[in-house]
Amino acid sequence: MKVVIDYILHLADSNLILSQRNAEWCGHGPILEQDIAITNISLDLLGQARNFYQYAATLVGGKATEDSLAYLRKEREFKNHLLVEQPNGDWAQTILRQFLFSNYQHLLYEQLQNHKDEQLAAIAAKALKEVNYHLRWSGEWVIRLGDGTEESLQRMKKAIDELWRYSGELFIPAEYEKEAGIDVSLLKGEATNKIKTVFDEAGLAIPENVFMQTGGKKGTHTEHLGYILTELQYLQRTYPGATW
Amino acid sequence: MVNTLTIEEKKIWDILETVTDPEVPVLTILDLGIVRDVKISDGAIEVIITPTYTGCPAMDMIAMNIKLVLAEHGYKQVRITSVLSPAWTTDWMSEQGKRKLKEYGIAPPNPKQQICSDKLFAANEAVQCPQCNSYHTHRVSEFGSTACKALYQCDDCKEPFDYFKCH
Numbered sequence: 001m002k003v004v005i006d007y008i009l010h011l012a013d014s015n016l017i018l019s020q021r022n023a024e025w026c027g028h029g030p031i032l033e034q035d036i037a038i039t040n041i042s043l044d045l046l047g048q049a050r051n052f053y054q055y056a057a058t059l060v061g062g063k064a065t066e067d068s069l070a071y072l073r074k075e076r077e078f079k080n081h082l083l084v085e086q087p088n089g090d091w092a093q094t095i096l097r098q099f100l101f102s103n104y105q106h107l108l109y110e111q112l113q114n115h116k117d118e119q120l121a122a123i124a125a126k127a128l129k130e131v132n133y134h135l136r137w138s139g140e141w142v143i144r145l146g147d148g149t150e151e152s153l154q155r156m157k158k159a160i161d162e163l164w165r166y167s168g169e170l171f172i173p174a175e176y177e178k179e180a181g182i183d184v185s186l187l188k189g190e191a192t193n194k195i196k197t198v199f200d201e202a203g204l205a206i207p208e209n210v211f212m213q214t215g216g217k218k219g220t221h222t223e224h225l226g227y228i229l230t231e232l233q234y235l236q237r238t239y240p241g242a243t244w
Numbered sequence: 245m246v247n248t249l250t251i252e253e254k255k256i257w258d259i260l261e262t263v264t265d266p267e268v269p270v271l272t273i274l275d276l277g278i279v280r281d282v283k284i285s286d287g288a289i290e291v292i293i294t295p296t297y298t299g300c301p302a303m304d305m306i307a308m309n310i311k312l313v314l315a316e317h318g319y320k321q322v323r324i325t326s327v328l329s330p331a332w333t334t335d336w337m338s339e340q341g342k343r344k345l346k347e348y349g350i351a352p353p354n355p356k357q358q359i360c361s362d363k364l365f366a367a368n369e370a371v372q373c374p375q376c377n378s379y380h381t382h383r384v385s386e387f388g389s390t391a392c393k394a395l396y397q398c399d400d401c402k403e404p405f406d407y408f409k410c411h
Contacts, residue, residue: 033395037387044391047299051328122329127298129331129411130391137386139364198364 005059006079006176008120009069010217012052013080016070017225018101019045020232021088030091037137041098044130051123071236075219075226079174082216083166085225092145092155096163099138103194104170106131107187115181139198146202156204168212177217256282256289259317266305267390268408270348273306277336280327288321289314294332297391297411334411345408346374351396353410371407373398383407 022042029035053066060069083101088094109131112124145152171188192206199206215221235242249257260279265271273279273293281292291310295303307324314322334353342352351374370379378400385395386409393406 033385033387036389037385040387040391043299043301044297045299047295047297051298118329122327122331123298126295126328126331130298133386136364136366143364201364 004176004180005056007180007182008052008056008059010079010174010176012049012056012069013078014084014101015045015049015052016232017078017080017228018084018097019043019049020228021084021086022094022098024088025094034091038094038098041134041137044127044134048123048127048130051127055119055123067236071233075221075229077219078221078225078229079176079217079219080221080225081166081169082213082222083163083170085216085222085228086163086166087224089159089162090155092152093159093162095138095141095145096156096159098134099142099198100163100167100170100195102131102135102138103191104184104187106135107191108182108184111182111187139194142198142204143202146199146204153203156202160204160207164207164210165213168210169214169216172212172214172217174217250284252284253282255317256284256291256314256319259313260291260310263306263309263313265302266309267302268345268348268350268392270344271341273310275338275341275344277338277341278306278332288323289319290323290325292325292327294327296332300391302390332411334408337408349374349405350393351405351407353408355410369410371396373401373403374405375403376401381405 019042022038022045025035025038026042027035029038049070050066053069056069057064057066081101083097086093086097106128109124109128113121113128115121115124142156146156147153171184171191173182173184177184196206213222216225257274257279260282261272261274263273265273265276276296278293278296279291280294281290283290283292291314293303293307293310303326307326310324311322335355337353345352351371354369354371369383371381371383372379373381373396376398378398380399381396382399383394384397384404388395388406392408392411394409395404396407397404
């Protein structure tokens with residue numbers, strides 16, 4: 001199987017951007033335990049992003065490092081899913097974003113851990129254990145909110161309205177995914193089953209006939225990514241090469 | 245394993261036994277099972293480690309501490325290599341490590357087969373309170389003060405405690 005740098009960057013970027021979004025909750029979580037949970041997940045995703053960037057850097061060669069790939073690439077060079085760059089909104093929106101992404105990521109890593117590229121397989125096998133926690137935690141929260149109060153139910157419904165249109169992209173293959181021998185479209189059936197199981201228990205419905213927004217995997221993003229990168233990359237852009 | 249070690253290798257392992265986890269200082273890195281191998285060739289030492297959790301921020305510090313302590317013993321040519329596969333598991337934690345964790349007030353990881361199910365709202369693992377030994381405890385949160393721990397509370401002695409989760 002061919003090792004595709006763009007594919008590894010795509011994996012890294014989605015982890016990094018969702019990590020950054022979740023980290024925005026630090027100190028703002030609804031209760032202390034959940035503040036700690038969402039930032040723990042942020043840290044796991046950052047660790048996974050670092051593994052992918054480090055691996056990509058060795059393939060890019062030259063002066064590339066994990067830092068240069070994370071801090072010095074431009075918006076259009078980022079290949080993350082549109083879903084992960086969407087704003088945190090309220091707790092329901094953050095939860096749903098995490099659930100949709102973890103559900104996809106769990107199925108993806110199950111495949112990737114058997115990839116012929118040993119380093120990709122090793123990163124995925126390790127990360128899979130962590131995503132297991134993320135999926136369980138976010139799934140439980142979808143049910144807790146959907147099957148909670150009238151207010152929490154309305155908020156979950158609103159979150160679905162906001163985010164569902166970005167869920168299709170997860171399963172529409174990009175060129176580099178095909179080249180890497182990963183067919184994400186094959187994950188869709190199982191992913192949908194899992195969502196349906198959780199939504200059923202939560203008293204929520206999967207929307208029908210929604211237009212699916214795409215583009216993130218090719219570098220065409222919603223307006224939000226620019227703002228995220230402005231904050232994320234500020235220090236290295238302003239003080240190039242700064243270290244702790 | 246010990247039988248196959250050279251005297252020099254044994255010395256290195258003994259030195260590594262003195263390096264502790266900065267976040268759980270009662271555990272040495274050997275208790276945790278993160279040192280996978282030590283290789284010596286022509287006086288140069290390679291220590292092969294594996295991270296516990298992918299994003300564990302203690303790993304950089306552990307690598308630095310290994311270099312420091314080996315330098316104190318006169319070993320200057322030291323290289324730390326990090327490997328991801330096979331993925332770290334709490335199965336590699338030593339019995340001594342588990343005992344030390346409990347004495348420190350952290351419940352040690354249960355044997356593996358008990359968890360890692362992706363079922364939602366599955367029954368909590370039976371975790372023993374490190375203070376009063378009761379199994380009458382409940383999980384407060386699956387995520388704790390570090391990536392490797394969950395928060396529990398004892399229903400008998402009421403004491404909250406950390407559980408080093410099985411992974």
